Amino acid sequence: MIALIDIGNSRTKYCVVSQGKRGSVQSFANELLSNEYLSQCFNRINKLIVASVSHNKLTDKIELWCHEQNIDYQQVVSEKSKNGVCSAYHQPSQLGVDRWLTLIAAKALYPSKNTLIVDAGTATTIDLIASNGAHQGGWILAGIETLFSCVQENTSQVKAKVVKTASLSFGLNSSENVNNATWAATVGAINLAVTQSEQQGVVIDEILLTGGNGGALASLLSHQCKVIEDLVFIGLQAYI
Structure with missing residues (x-):
């Protein structure tokens, strides 16, 4: 085993x-x-x-x-190419291995589709892979909890508590303001990534969400998407 x-x-x-x-x-x-x-x-x-x-x-x-x-x-470390996937990084080893593995997994699951991958954990990463396996680049931003902590640690007057429910509604108190803004910022980034992909000539066929906050994000997105919790492990299995 x-x-x-x-x-x-x-x-x-x-x-x-x-x-x-x-x-x-x-x-x-x-x-x-x-x-x-x-x-x-x-x-x-x-x-x-x-x-x-x-x-x-x-x-x-x-x-x-x-x-x-x-x-x-x-x-496992990030490489220039594997299983039909080609990294966009000039120095492939600098691409986070978790992102590299989700690219391999996306290619295995959807070999002929343009796919946007969102891995929502401590950081939220967004990567685009074209149908030919070419990584088109991506973004890294602070994850939901990290965004919340950043506001708490760098402001003296904003007092907020964690709200477990994911929402895009305008908040009616400081806790709702900060919590809902973290989701809004992340959803906004994903929506903009879809637009940016099209501007780069790649029309999205699939949006895949993974990571601890993937399921909650899926409930907030207007775009059709799929939550695949074990996406990294699908990529890791390619190394057996």
């Missing part, structure tokens, strides 16, 4: 692949990663395939543990 591991800025997600089929995705906070936890989760695994946008100390810890347990270790 092979474990696919996606290390994000704050959480690590993983799933096990057996006979070509992915199991359910599990997750834990990055600070919980330890040799004991690795042994508990991956004691029956033959190989670990890891992608990380976090600190090297986490991948170093996993690699050392694999070496001690005689388990194959592979870390």
